[in-house]
Amino acid sequence: MSKRRPLVAGNWKMHGLKASIAEFGRISAGYDSALRAKVDLVVCPPATLMSALAIVALGTRIGIGGQDCHTKAAGAYTGDISAEMIADTGACAVILGHSERRSEHGETDALARAKVEAAWRAGLVAILCVGETHAEREAFRALDVVRSQLAGSVPDGATAANLVVAYEPVWAIGTGLTPTTADIAEMHALLRAELIARFGHEGRGVRLLYGGSVKPENAADILAIADVDGALVGGASLKAESFLAIAHAYL
Numbered sequence: 576m577s578k579r580r581p582l583v584a585g586n587w588k589m590h591g592l593k594a595s596i597a598e599f600g601r602i603s604a605g606y607d608s609a610l611r612a613k614v615d616l617v618v619c620p621p622a623t624l625m626s627a628l629a630i631v632a633l634g635t636r637i638g639i640g641g642q643d644c645h646t647k648a649a650g651a652y653t654g655d656i657s658a659e660m661i662a663d664t665g666a667c668a669v670i671l672g673h674s675e676r677r678s679e680h681g682e683t684d685a686l687a688r689a690k691v692e693a694a695w696r697a698g699l700v701a702i703l704c705v706g707e708t709h710a711e712r713e714a715f716r717a718l719d720v721v722r723s724q725l726a727g728s729v730p731d732g733a734t735a736a737n738l739v740v741a742y743e744p745v746w747a748i749g750t751g752l753t754p755t756t757a758d759i760a761e762m763h764a765l766l767r768a769e770l771i772a773r774f775g776h777e778g779r780g781v782r783l784l785y786g787g788s789v790k791p792e793n794a795a796d797i798l799a800i801a802d803v804d805g806a807l808v809g810g811a812s813l814k815a816e817s818f819l820a821i822a823h824a825y826l
């Protein structure tokens with residue numbers, strides 16, 4: 576695998592009404608040829624905005640992603656959406672196994688794994704999230720927890736093209752706290768080693784994102800860490816200015 580191309584992905588979570596289509600327009604206006612040459616951008620809006628943003632995104636080379644999907648393609652599952660439906664909007668990716676899904680909807684590694692398979696079935700890139708809680712880090716269990724999440728959530732058949740892994744320490748999400756650069760480097764080295772052990776050459780090409788309180792102020796330091804191939808950004812992705820400022824760390 577040649578050099579991995581950086582990826583900055585925005586997770587809008589449960590934020591965004593129709594007015595946010597204009598904010599996306601500002602993101603695409605700022606994604607100029609200099610940025611396009613260096614970094615991929617993906618925006619994951621709430622499901623209600625996916626179709627609208629996918630249309631605005633046409634020709635911009637910004638990818639649109641979902642934030643979750645059901646394991647089945649269709650059926651009697653009130654309130655759920657399938658990976659096929661996400662792909663049908665024009666989206667190219669879906670975030671899976673986010674800690675907010677794990678903690679608030681009881682999602683397990685096995686369910687995340689089934690959802691990754693659903694994403695692949697629909698031709699979507701799976702952006703799989705892993706990460707330890709504060710108690711697990713304090714107990715020196717962070718590496719073991721994340722290793723086990725990765726093993727349990729990634730199905731056979733992962734490639735550089737169909738999988739992105741985001742390391743998101745739960746305690747760093749939305750808190751303004753971040754691990755030390757040494758701790759991020761240690762975790763990303765572990766993820767890389769595990770992916771290579773299991774998928775060889777393809778594992779070397781899987782992009783590894785860091786997520787959790789990434790802001791314009793800390794982006795350059797975090798994105799310079801070995802084996803950090805980009806960021807999964809929550810709060811700072813809601814404004815074009817801060818989202819683009821993070822991507823600008825690659826210029």
Ligand SMILES: O=C(CO)COP(=O)(O)O
Nearest residue numbers: 586748749787788809810
């Ligand atoms: O959960 C996150 C992205 O998926 C990170 O959120 P924040 O950037 O708001 O900490």
